[in-house]
Amino acid sequence: MNTLFDKIWDKHVVQVIDDGPTQLYIDRLYCHEVTSPQAFDGLRARGLKCFRPGKIFCMPDHNTPTHDQDKPIEDPVSRKQVEALKRNAEDFGLTYYGMMDKNNGIIHVVGPEKGLSLPGMTIVCGDSHTSTHGAVGALAFGIGTSEVEMVMATQCILQQKPKSMRITINGKLGKCVTAKDVALFLMSKLTTSGATGYFVEYAGSVVENLSMEGRLTLCNLSIEMGARGGFVAPDEITFEYLKGKEFAPKGEDWDKAVSYWKTLRSGGDAVFDKEISFDASEIEPRITYGTNPGMGIGITENIPNIDDIDDAGKDSFVKALNYMGFKPGDNLIGHEVDYVFLGACTNGRIEDFRAFASVVKGRKKAENITAWLVPGSWAVERQIREEGLDKILRDAGFSIRQPGCSACLAMNDDKVPEGKYCVSTSNRNFEGRQGPGARTILASPIVAAAAAVTGVITDPRTLV
Incomplete structure (x- = not known):
């Protein structure tokens, strides 16, 4: 039986290059102002458009001030980057949520809260903490600027398939112990390179009982263990969180989606390249x-x-x-x-x-x-x-x-x-x-x- 990672990965394979990488279809590309300018310039230089602009969402977050956002940005470098993203989104016909827009925010917060990030998806962004979106049961990972350009132009990416790891945490978290503490605990045990080359599936009673916000925090920090990404199998907590979100399916489409999402689980006999287990009693703030x-x-x-x-x-x-x-x-x-x-x-x-x-x-x-x-x-x-x-x-x-x-x-x-x-x-x-x-x-x-x-x-x- 395949792991959940295998199920989602295999569903998105376009072709496998002999003795080379896999061409993987990407469902969602997020762009912020720091890692996208050169990608847009590359498209212009080659006379290309975005292949599927409806799959791409842009918003500034890194350089935005957290006060007086209704006024011009004082720092010239930050202002230039934010203005460039707006111009690029307009030129290439992409959805753009600018400063003071009610939809704006940190891209890894906005994606899940708007239902743009959904179970079974492949999601990329030119940002290492793209692993956050794995909390909804997606394969989400950060990519480089040249890869951002590749996805813009083809809606695909060339990737070597990572190995699979399952981290199981059972028991009950103690007083004042949160998902952040769980993540910091895992990093101290595995070190910042302990999951290098792996995609991590989080499992066990602790993970199953985390809220969606808690799972987002846990998956966010996967990259800090060296992992390519981290995710949690979708369940009723996932479905309840996503139901009614702006970009989540509606009506009959919702029922069909949930029916499919319920199949997104690793089988009982799934074999991982590496398995690690911990007990919640080991974790304090x-x-x-x-x-x-x-x-x-x-x-x-x-x-x-x-x-x-x-x-x-x-x-x-x-x-x-x-x-x-x-x-x-x-x-x-x-x-x-x-x-x-x-x-x-x-x-x-x-x-x-x-x-x-x-x-x-x-x-x-x-x-x-x-x-x-x-x-x-x-x-x-x-x-x-x-x-x-x-x-x-x-x-x-x-x-x-x-x-x-x-x-x-x-x-x-x-x-x-x-x-x-x-x-x-x-x-x-x-x-x-x-x-x-x-x-x-x-x-x-x-x-x-x-x-x-x-x-x-x-x-x-x-x-x-």
Whole structure:
């Protein structure tokens, strides 16, 4: 019996080149302003049009400011990139959701929430965190700019078929443990290269009980283990999430779609190239201490000692701690931080804002904290207000910014200053990722909220 990965992959094979890659049909291409300009220029140079423009959706997110979006972008580079995407979308007849458009947001948040990302699809974007869309039961993966051009021109891509891995997590998650903690736990166990060359299927009772937002977070971080992508088999939670979405099937088409989607499962005798299992009891709220997402610990644990690190990794371990200003063996609870960032394609959804608000409700933002709370889309921003979360956050001393990638990466105005510590719900803690010299501590929205009201790294279980 084939794995779910095999079922979707095989259905999209156009042809297999002898001793070469597979030509794979692509159902959906997403484009943002950073990785698409050269692709559009390539089409122009060859006198080509987009083969199936109705399959392509464009929106700016990386360079967009999270304030005053109704005004011209001040940074000339960011403004040029955003304007180029708009012009290219118009020239090639593509759907474009610009700044202040009610449909705009981070592309990996907007796709699922509008029902553009559906089970059984192949989905690509010139962005590594395209794996996010795998949460709906799709094969979604990031591609390079030359490949973006290839998909625009042919609606196909040449790919070597990855190997398959299943990660099973059973049991029940503990207090204040979220999908983000599960992902950070997996990265610490597998390392940032442990899934290289694989497409990961997430399974087990923990995954089955995750909300759609939780699954999106988990799949988002697949790339941080080196995986080509990650996905979850569609089920009733998937169908309930997608039902009624703008681009989801309607009426009889919906019934037919669900009937097909229910077949999208790995068989009981499916054989994976690699299988790994974990128990939920091993996972507590987590934080990172280093400069890659795999350098993480449970929030009550200590940073490893130098003797616990393999010889090959000692130099990079020491370098990372020097950058972060930490020492081997340190416990980070009580360590003062300066910034808190809630948002990104990892944790910028409504469930993440609900979780953050549940912790800060009735409390006040710590005076030493600068907080950036950034919805992943205008739809999320509207829901925050409809649910009254904005009032809870405002009463606690927080304000909500406009949608965008924001402080996930230093491509817009939201940069963490040199030497400052930021507890961040984003996906990467590389040197300079949030700004030159910035020190990033990855965490869940709940851990971020605990830091925001105490001013220090705090075990949220002591507050909730």
